[in-house]
Amino acid sequence: MTERRSRGDGGLHWDERRQRWIASVTVGYTPAGKRIVKKASGKTKTEAKAKLKEIIRDLDDGLASGPANYTVGDTVTNWLDVGLPRRGGSTVANYRSLCEKHIIPDLGARKLRELSAEDVDRWLSVKSKTLSTRTLRLLHSCLSRAVKMAQARDKVKRNVVGLADVPDGQEGRPSKALTLDQVEAVLKAAEGTRIGAYVVLSLLIGARTEELRALVWAEVDLVGDPDNDVPPWIAVWRSVRQGGDTKTRKSRRSLALPKRCVEALTEHRAVQEQDKEKAGKSWRDNDLVFASLVGTPLDSHNVRRAFRKVITDAGIPAGEWTPREMRHSFVSVLSDSGVPLETIARLVGHSGTAVTEAVYRKQIRPVLLGGADVMDQLFA
Numbered sequence: 001m002t003e004r005r006s007r008g009d010g011g012l013h014w015d016e017r018r019q020r021w022i023a024s025v026t027v028g029y030t031p032a033g034k035r036i037v038k039k040a041s042g043k044t045k046t047e048a049k050a051k052l053k054e055i056i057r058d059l060d061d062g063l064a065s066g067p068a069n070y071t072v073g074d075t076v077t078n079w080l081d082v083g084l085p086r087r088g089g090s091t092v093a094n095y096r097s098l099c100e101k102h103i104i105p106d107l108g109a110r111k112l113r114e115l116s117a118e119d120v121d122r123w124l125s126v127k128s129k130t131l132s133t134r135t136l137r138l139l140h141s142c143l144s145r146a147v148k149m150a151q152a153r154d155k156v157k158r159n160v161v162g163l164a165d166v167p168d169g170q171e172g173r174p175s176k177a178l179t180l181d182q183v184e185a186v187l188k189a190a191e192g193t194r195i196g197a198y199v200v201l202s203l204l205i206g207a208r209t210e211e212l213r214a215l216v217w218a219e220v221d222l223v224g225d226p227d228n229d230v231p232p233w234i235a236v237w238r239s240v241r242q243g244g245d246t247k248t249r250k251s252r253r254s255l256a257l258p259k260r261c262v263e264a265l266t267e268h269r270a271v272q273e274q275d276k277e278k279a280g281k282s283w284r285d286n287d288l289v290f291a292s293l294v295g296t297p298l299d300s301h302n303v304r305r306a307f308r309k310v311i312t313d314a315g316i317p318a319g320e321w322t323p324r325e326m327r328h329s330f331v332s333v334l335s336d337s338g339v340p341l342e343t344i345a346r347l348v349g350h351s352g353t354a355v356t357e358a359v360y361r362k363q364i365r366p367v368l369l370g371g372a373d374v375m376d377q378l379f380a
Contacts, residue, residue: 010052012045021045023052070155072115072143073108079146088241090300095142102127102139112147112156120164133169140166176325177332178203180378182316186326187260187379189314195306197261197268198290201234202323204258204375206330206348209323210239211251213298216287217269222262232257236349251349258375265289337374 010025020041027038038055042048076099084092106123107115120143128136144161151159178186183203190199201212219235235254257265268289275293276283284295292298300323307326308318327348334344 010056012048012052015041021048023048023055025052025055027055070112070150071108072110072112072147073104075112075150075155076103076108076143076146079142079149083145083149095138098135098139099142099146102131103143107143112150115147115156115160117160117163120161124164124167128167128169131169132171133166136166136169140164175328176321178316178321178325178329180333180336182314183329183333184379185314185316186311190310193306193310194271195303195310197264198303199307199310199326200261200264202326203330203333204261204379205234205255206327206334207234207236207255208239208251208327208349209300209303210241211236213288213290213300213303214238215289217289218287220265220289222257222265222269232262253346253349255347258379260375260379333378334374337378339374 010023012021012023014020015022018041020043022039022041024037024039026035029035040048040051040055042051080092080096080099084095087095106126107119110119120140124136124140127139131139140161144159147156147159147161150156187200187203190196193199198212201207202209207215215234215236215238219237221234222232224230224232233254233256237252239251272291276285276295279294282294284291286295286297288295288297290298292302303323307323308321311321312318331344331348334347335341339347
């Protein structure tokens with residue numbers, strides 16, 4: 001007669017239908033008092049017994065053994081569905097696109113318990129032949145965070161993705177800056193267009209595109225206080241990012257407006273008043289400085305399309321430029337005109353000079369003058 005196993009040692013039995021030995025052990029209870037049973041199987045009794053010992057060892061060590069059929073694809077999909085509650089819509093869409101294009105097709109079928117750091121290293125190495133370093137880091141981050149969430153939910157013992165190094169990838173498209181002559185040409189081409197004031201502010205105060213799309217008239221002063229030497233200014237205190245906040249706390253800043261910006265915004269406001277009259281009851285009063293014909297917010301596609309038309313009219317190939325490079329051009333023009341690196345960093349809302357210097361190192365050089373005054377001299 002077969003001796004009964006001791007309590008806590010689990011059980012072994014032969015499953016006639018599956019033609020396999022089944023190992024099972026109680027690892028806990030649900031809040032309702034129902035047993036939580038972990039199972040494993042093997043073609044031989046010895047194989048099943050070894051798996052049973054592994055489950056018991058993990059239980060004694062305080063390590064939960066996740067379901068054997070839980071895959072990397074399940075892990076990533078679950079993270080995309082429930083693990084990004086405070087991320088913006090565009091960020092979630094970007095993460096989902098990366099995961100569905102690169103992670104799930106390549107690693108999705110792999111059982112999470114069997115995923116190793118070597119698997120991740122090999123996968124990243126293959127990807128490095130076609131993807132940029134930044135994209136590789138994003139992929140590594142997405143996979144690591146997905147596995148970390150699975151680890152917190154007892155699906156896997158440890159996060160092996162964190163043990164893998166991210167290799168250098170292909171060089172991405174470097175950001176560029178317009179020359180002084182090109183800036184002047186773009187400013188001229190923008191005159192009289194609906195995007196004109198947007199372009200002028202981007203080039204002459206260096207605000208981020210997501211900051212300008214969230215700008216409201218309540219945070220714009222086109223007069224200032226001449227008696228107290230306060231020039232016209234705008235408050236860059238918000239953006240279209242998730243939560244409405246700027247990229248960093250240092251990005252919250254009030255900026256003096258060059259005269260050309262004041263003129264452009266004054267004209268833009270008059271045009272917007274005409275739009276409001278034409279729209280009538282259809283107008284949505286969001287107090288936005290830059291809005292659609294009915295007052296609704298602009299999205300990045302609206303801005304990109306209008307910007308490409310302006311830059312084409314300026315005689316510059318539109319396919320080689322993006323709206324964010326107007327900000328790069330602002331930094332370049334100030335640097336070439338004598339503004340210190342520290343001043344430029346404050347104007348563009350960087351927390352320090354390191355990012356400014358790293359991103360714009362081809363244009364930055366030691367200089368000595370300051371922001372709106374320089375722009376007034378250059379673009380009077």
